[in-house]
Amino acid sequence: MPPDVLAVRPYAPADAEALIALFKGAVRIVARRDYSEAQVMAWAPDDIERTLFAARCASRPTWVAETGGTVVGFTDLEPDGHLDMMFVHPGFQRQGVASALLRQVEDAAGAGHLRRLFTEASITARPFFERRGFRVIAPETVARRGQALLRFRMEKFLRAPGA
Numbered sequence: 001m002p003p004d005v006l007a008v009r010p011y012a013p014a015d016a017e018a019l020i021a022l023f024k025g026a027v028r029i030v031a032r033r034d035y036s037e038a039q040v041m042a043w044a045p046d047d048i049e050r051t052l053f054a055a056r057c058a059s060r061p062t063w064v065a066e067t068g069g070t071v072v073g074f075t076d077l078e079p080d081g082h083l084d085m086m087f088v089h090p091g092f093q094r095q096g097v098a099s100a101l102l103r104q105v106e107d108a109a110g111a112g113h114l115r116r117l118f119t120e121a122s123i124t125a126r127p128f129f130e131r132r133g134f135r136v137i138a139p140e141t142v143a144r145r146g147q148a149l150l151r152f153r154m155e156k157f158l159r160a161p162g163a
């Protein structure tokens with residue numbers, strides 16, 4: 001997608017509902033190709049608590065990608081360099097949305113003098129993060145509502161400004 005039609009902006013509380021819907025779609029439709037139905041429903045259940053989700057988004061810098069008034073992706077960055085969430089709308093896959101969001105994360109990390117980003121990538125997201133310079137540290141399995149989900153601890157070292 002041409003960068004001029006994709007805007008990345010800070011999260012606002014009014015986005016919470018749209019982000020929950022996007023999260024469910026990304027997990028249940030896109031990640032479903034790598035995880036079972038039971039696993040995706042444990043990861044993105046029907047009863048996501050809106051207040052808790054909104055509090056999580058508001059507790060750290062969170063960014064939203066938007067095109068033509070539609071929210072098409074979101075991500076975040078915790079103060080220690082942890083990238084917790086990266087989700088793109090099922091209808092806008094492989095159009096550079098996650099890449100634009102990651103550029104925003106890296107800009108913010110640079111401004112905050114962070115040298116290292118790290119995340120726990122799904123099987124689905126691993127190729128994206130590898131393409132963008134992350135490397136796998138180790139696989140791990142997490143439990144969600146009685147389901148075991150495989151994911152990958154990954155990291156990327158950022159170049160010092162001017163290096």
Ligand SMILES: CC(C)(COP(=O)(O)OP(=O)(O)OC[C@H]1O[C@@H](n2cnc3c(N)ncnc32)[C@H](O)[C@@H]1OP(=O)(O)O)[C@@H](O)C(=O)NCCC(=O)NCCS
Nearest residue numbers: 030087088093094095096097098099121122125127128131
């Ligand atoms: C992973 C995800 C965020 C990627 O978002 P995206 O906007 O489609 O990614 P981009 O278009 O910026 O991809 C950039 C590059 O990453 C690589 N890439 C992305 N998805 C890939 C895939 N499924 N397989 C192989 N390479 C992939 C490609 O090299 C791609 O460039 P190209 O399309 O020119 O070949 C998205 O697929 C998603 O939301 N997945 C489901 C939810 C999920 O698992 N989120 C992560 C939780 S940790």
